[in-house]
Amino acid sequence: MSGATANDGGKPTLLVVSGMSGSGKSVALKTFEDLGFYCVDNLPAELLGSFVRSVTEGDSAPRKLAVGIDVRNRHGDLASLPEWLSEVGTMGLDPKLVFFDTSNAVLLKRYADTRRRHPLSHLGLALADAIALERQVLKPLRALADVTIDTSDLNVHQLRRQVTTDLNLGLDASLSLLFESFAYRRGVPADADFVFDARVLPNPHWDPRLRPLSGRDRAVADYLDAQPDVIDYVAQVGGFLDHWLPRMRTDTRSYVTVAFGCTGGRHRSVYLAETLAAHARERDWPDVATYHRELD
Structure with missing residues (x-):
């Protein structure tokens, strides 16, 4: 190399x-x-x-x-x-x-x-x-x-x-976070540290207008943002991560993967990964990334 x-x-x-x-x-x-x-x-x-x-x-x-x-x-x-x-x-x-x-x-x-x-x-x-x-x-x-x-x-x-x-780009050496989405029908990511099941939430797939889109799209996000169950889910998972992720900073651990799964890995799990990644960035985590297994 x-x-x-x-x-x-x-x-x-x-x-x-x-x-x-x-x-x-x-x-x-x-x-x-x-x-x-x-x-x-x-x-x-x-x-x-x-x-x-x-x-x-x-x-x-x-x-x-x-x-x-x-x-x-x-x-x-x-x-x-x-x-x-x-x-x-x-x-x-x-x-x-x-x-x-x-x-x-x-x-x-x-x-x-x-x-x-x-x-x-x-x-x-x-x-x-x-x-x-x-x-x-x-x-x-x-x-x-x-x-x-x-x-x-x-x-x-x-x-x-x-x-x-x-490349000597100077990425902060502290804990890096990856928020990943996936489809349960294709298995849980092997390297996930936390796995959250989004299949209990309302599914945009059943709306013909939203079906071709993904959780990255504004229309899907607006639909899910308006669902009371989704609001509760995001608040509770965000609180859990706020409490436990800081405790995972150690000299030997450099990264954590937080995975969200739904049926197709296209709508709910993608929305949650993006939303919780934004939540982490708002709390000044220096290295936050998203990866959507079924889209990327």
């Missing part, structure tokens, strides 16, 4: 996040966003210079940028990425390419667990073949990377820590 500093000499920073699909790039981008980066995922590589020029104009322009560029781009564009990184460097930024990798066996398991489609599945390839092709396409980017992070043995918490450590 190679390492690099995210900022050098006070220059504005640009992190280009690439790597294998399923290796944790989305978690990394969310981590950068939590740390004050202006983040964009799946940017067409040819627009990298235009994007940087657009967002860095003006006195209040962000000084930390992170952009996801991977196999979802046209493959010919990826070959020109070194040229576009050099162009960004002439604009006064300090560009770094961060590559996330994972073993094929772990990638196969992750896709089986999440049942998500691989970005190259539209080519009619079997999953193992799609992964092999992606690895071949991204091989030049991996060789070019300033930082390479293997996530094969990392959970979400460990990945966030690894990212901030390898």
Whole structure:
């Protein structure tokens, strides 16, 4: 694993996040966003210079940028990425390419667990073949990377820590919290420290207007915010966490996962994870993240 500093000499920073699909790039981008980066995922590589020029104009322009560029781009564009990184460097930024990798066996398991489609599945390839092709396409980017992070043995918490450590981003060393949503029909997350069952709450799924949405959407949140049982549930779980989470700060424990489950993992559990994460941030927890297993 190679390492690099995210900022050098006070220059504005640009992190280009690439790597294998399923290796944790989305978690990394969310981590950068939590740390004050202006983040964009799946940017067409040819627009990298235009994007940087657009967002860095003006006195209040962000000084930390992170952009996801991977196999979802046209493959010919990826070959020109070194040229576009050099162009960004002439604009006064300090560009770094961060590559996330994972073993094929772990990638196969992750896709089986999440049942998500691989970005190259539209080519009619079997999953193992799609992964092999992606690895071949991204091989030049991996060789070019300033930082390479293997996530094969990392959970979400460990990945966030690894990212901030390898890039010298200065994440607070205190207890980090992950609020996760999941569907009971696909099993309880193995690394959850606290598990709360949301199936007792009113289900937005039965409202045809809300069914296509998720707990991230305002309409679903408004529906659940108006339910007395949901109000009681949030207050009681919030009180429980306020009381017990501070007591879990120890020299050996660096993270806690609080998981919420419902039938489909789309509405109630997602809403609760987002709501209780916001509750924790309001109480000044320095490192709070959300992960929605059935959506992310």
